[in-house]
Amino acid sequence: MLAEATATAASAAPHKVLKVGGYTPFTATDYPGKLAAVVFVQGCPWRCGYCHNPHLQSRTTDSPVPWAAVLARLCRRVGLIDAVVFSGGEPTMDPGLEEAICAVRAMGFSVGLHTAGMYPQRLAAVLPLVDWVGMDIKASAHGYDAITGVAHSDAPAFASAAQVLASGVAYEFRTTLHPTLQGPAQVRALAQQLHAMGVRHYALQQFRSTGCNDGALCSAPSAARLDAPLLAEMDALFDTFSYRHD
Numbered sequence: 001m002l003a004e005a006t007a008t009a010a011s012a013a014p015h016k017v018l019k020v021g022g023y024t025p026f027t028a029t030d031y032p033g034k035l036a037a038v039v040f041v042q043g044c045p046w047r048c049g050y051c052h053n054p055h056l057q058s059r060t061t062d063s064p065v066p067w068a069a070v071l072a073r074l075c076r077r078v079g080l081i082d083a084v085v086f087s088g089g090e091p092t093m094d095p096g097l098e099e100a101i102c103a104v105r106a107m108g109f110s111v112g113l114h115t116a117g118m119y120p121q122r123l124a125a126v127l128p129l130v131d132w133v134g135m136d137i138k139a140s141a142h143g144y145d146a147i148t149g150v151a152h153s154d155a156p157a158f159a160s161a162a163q164v165l166a167s168g169v170a171y172e173f174r175t176t177l178h179p180t181l182q183g184p185a186q187v188r189a190l191a192q193q194l195h196a197m198g199v200r201h202y203a204l205q206q207f208r209s210t211g212c213n214d215g216a217l218c219s220a221p222s223a224a225r226l227d228a229p230l231l232a233e234m235d236a237l238f239d240t241f242s243y244r245h246d
């Protein structure tokens, strides 16, 4: 909790206008079953080597894409898309997230949120305003810090995961796989842990080098696939289970 308070203070902006690093006007893959726009919020306190959006990790003084311009574009999408997804970066890092969510809800859009859960208090504040959460779970507790580059990063992530489950909001938990980070035994242990927590909707995503700045991860063999018996085990643990790979 102290770590969260410290990180929150350090990242606080003097105003509550969302800092947007990018915008996708149309996607059919970022919110299950809905056509959506995606707002990529600037900033993330973690440094996962496999991050697809490392250019969004730092927050700049000015918003690269003015939030007012995003709202104007969304206004023209009313009736054409169903939802707006706040992604990143880490959307809950931004003190303007709640106001931004309220603004797009007022336009009639459903709201999706992608989060890695490092700010459980901020997540709790916006969960009642959100219709669907894509919850990133990186590893079992002991493997977290090696992926995020931040000490004790598992604690807020699992606290946030519990909040998502308790909230009743629709969700998908997802984990990115790279063979140098997690072998089959770790994948199985994490899936069993999530099942025991009450997770019912889970996806595994094979690492993709697109956007990744980590040369070691990109050059290491990453095509190792989970075998059919392990996938069958995973499938039996969850109501819905997906394994995404090229």
Ligand code: SF4
Pocket: 044, 045, 046, 047, 048, 050, 051, 052, 053, 054, 057, 088, 089, 090, 116
């Ligand atoms: S938590 Fe997500 S946005 Fe942040 S560094 Fe990791 S992969 Fe990138």
